[in-house]
Amino acid sequence: MGIVTRSSTSRKPSEIMKLIVTTFVGVVFGFFIGVSFPTLSITKLNLPSSLLPSLDLSYIEDKYTARTWSFMKSNNSASSRNHLSNDTSKIWVPSNPRGAERLPPRIIEAESDYYLRRLWGKPSEDLIKKPKYLVTFTVGYDLRKNIDACVKKFSEEFTILLFHYDGRTTEWEEFEWSKRAIHVSARKQTKWWYAKRFLHPDIVAPYDYIFIWDEDLGVEHFNAEEYLKLVKKHGLEISQPGLEPNKGLTWQMTKRRGDREVHKVTEEKPGWCTDPHLPPCAAFVEIMAPVFSRDAWRCVWHMIQNDLVHGWGLDFALRKCVEPAHEKIGVVDSQWIVHQSVPSLGNQGESHTGKAPWQGVRERCRKEWTMFQSRLTKAENAYYNAIGIDPSNSTAH
Structure with missing residues (x-):
């Protein structure tokens, strides 16, 4: 009996040590298996249920799924950061203006204006008043007194823009209003050359109406505010003031009628009008003093040719930009002007083959x-x- 007891006691520590070592090795092996295959699901091993301990397998799946999702999110985030740092096309908005597709839409400023800004203070406090209308004159310094009289017919609701074809701009500061005006200078150019380059629809978009006028107009019987009231009342998208019948008159359509506010049709010489709703009997104004609504000007600007700078023929095509043209193009009779017919721009030409510059x-x-x-x-x-x-x-x- 004593021998048996002694033998049993002597083997016990050795067996315990083996059990400890085996357990340790198993734990380590299991740890490395878990690290190497983090997405492995125990249920996919198809082991007999008798070999599995009594565990909540759903917990194990959820745990590993969560670990996998966290791992993937981490990797994707890092990948995204690397992608964004190497890829300048991360923003692409096809509906943005052409060339601005890479910008977020909320930073896009597709339109501009002629509003003058200060060099100091808060931008939001720059403008006490935003003019609603734009008037442009193509000018030479010799007719400055006439332009001064014209500008004084336009209130503070108008932005004044002068296009200088003679290169003289600083001399205009003798007029107080000139210091608030916009001045653009390019020698020996016409108003349609200027209009195509400096009156893009996205630049003049803040203005309800755009006046594009010559410099040789008498405005004694004209008031801009009253004129626009009639334009709105009669639904005119393209218009001009009536012309004094006795001076500078080319077309019957633009002749002032003394018995009405506005007219939209006229009678011309026999054979001049193939249709009573077509120019020059209707849907027609001249290019000396046209006034355009914002929408009409967007169309007209696109029709102006880059190289055809005098604009002749444009007045017969204006009808293409409004519908129905014979109702939305007209002449305002009760606010009328005088065409003085001063050949100022004509004198900017050069003599050629013995002909005078104006010829x-x-x-x-x-x-x-x-x-x-x-x-x-x-x-x-x-x-x-x-x-x-x-x-x-x-x-x-």
Whole structure:
């Protein structure tokens, strides 16, 4: 008995040590398996249930799923940071203006204005008043007194913009209003050259109406505020003041009628109008003193050609930009002007082949009219042909 007891006692420590070592090795092995395969689900091992301890397997799956999700989020976040740091196209908004697709929409300023700003203080406090209308004159210094009289007919509701074709700008500071005006100078250019380059629709968008006037207009019988009241009352998108009948008159349509506020149709010489709703009997104003609504100007600006700077022929095509043109284009009779017909810009030309400067300018005006008509007709015909319509049967001409 004593021998048996002694033998049993001597083996016990050795067996305990083996059990400890085996357990330790098993734990270490299991730890490395877990680290190496973090997404491994115990239920996918298909082990007999008798070999699994009594555990909540759903907890184990959820635990590993959570660990996996956390791991993936961490990796994706790091990957995103690396991607964003190396990829400048992380923002791409096709609906943004062309060229600005990489910008977030809320930073986009697609339009601008002519409002003058201070060099100090808060930007939000710069403007005491925002003018609602824009008036432009293409000017030379010699007619400064006439322009001074014109500008005084426009209230503080108007931004004044002068286009200087003679390069003289600083001399205009003799007029107090000139210090608040916008001055743009380019020698020997016409108002339509300026308009195409400095009156982009997105620049003049804050203004309800845009006046694009010559410098040789008498305005004794004109008031800008009253004029716009009538424009709005009669629904005119493109208009001009009536012209004094006895001076500088070319077309019957622009002749002032003394018995009404506004007229939209007239009678011309026999054969001049193929349709009573077409120019020059209707849907027509001249290019010396036109006034455009914001929407109408957006269309007209796109129609102005870069190289045809005198604008001849444009007045016959203005009807393309409003519908119905014979109702939305008209002449305001009760606010009228005088066309003084001063050939100031004509004198900016150069003598050529023995001709006076103004003669060369006039020849180019006529040539541009023909070129514009030809371009417009070809463009319209190409459009109708492309959609399968015979241009000769179109009513849009």
